[in-house]
Amino acid sequence: MGANENSASLQGESFPRNVPLNVFALWLSYSTGPELHLSWIDEAVYTGNIEYHQIVDPGDLWMIKDGQIQVNGRSVLSGFMSIIDSGTPFIYGPLEDVAEIYRPLGGEVIGNRYYFPCRRVWSVSFTWGSNRQPWYIPNDV
DSSP states (O other): OOOOTTOGGGOSSSSOSSOSSSOEEEEOOTTTOOEEEESOOOGGGOOSOOOOOOOSOOSSOOEEEEEEEEETTEEEEEEEEEEOOTTOOOOOOOHHHHHHHHGGGTOEEETTEEEOOTTSOOOEEEEETTTOOOEEEOTTO
8 A cells, every 4th residue: 555656556557646536445355355446435345434544644655643552452552653554464663562562462472573372362453543443353364
């Protein structure tokens, strides 16, 4: 989601340069595969309220502010900037902040990487802005 004008993925006629509605929607599905909708939202594939956030980095990154992470219902980190990138399963950040996220999970540290324990049931969610609608990481991934 953070490609710039010179990226190979944007070369060619298929990528729209001017879209009439300033929104995009990303639908992640195990069964049919992911879809990216530019300038429209397919109302048949979501439930709940749509969140809108101001992009704070007008450059190459889709960065939003005021993030919060909850582990087992308790806030462990808040007030951080987030880069919205659907192409990676990783969380990057200062080591001290990442340690705060993994400490209540009992995660394992190997080198400079932290791993979720697969044999434990945990609840991890993210929120952004004032809406505070939680976005959960499912236990079965």
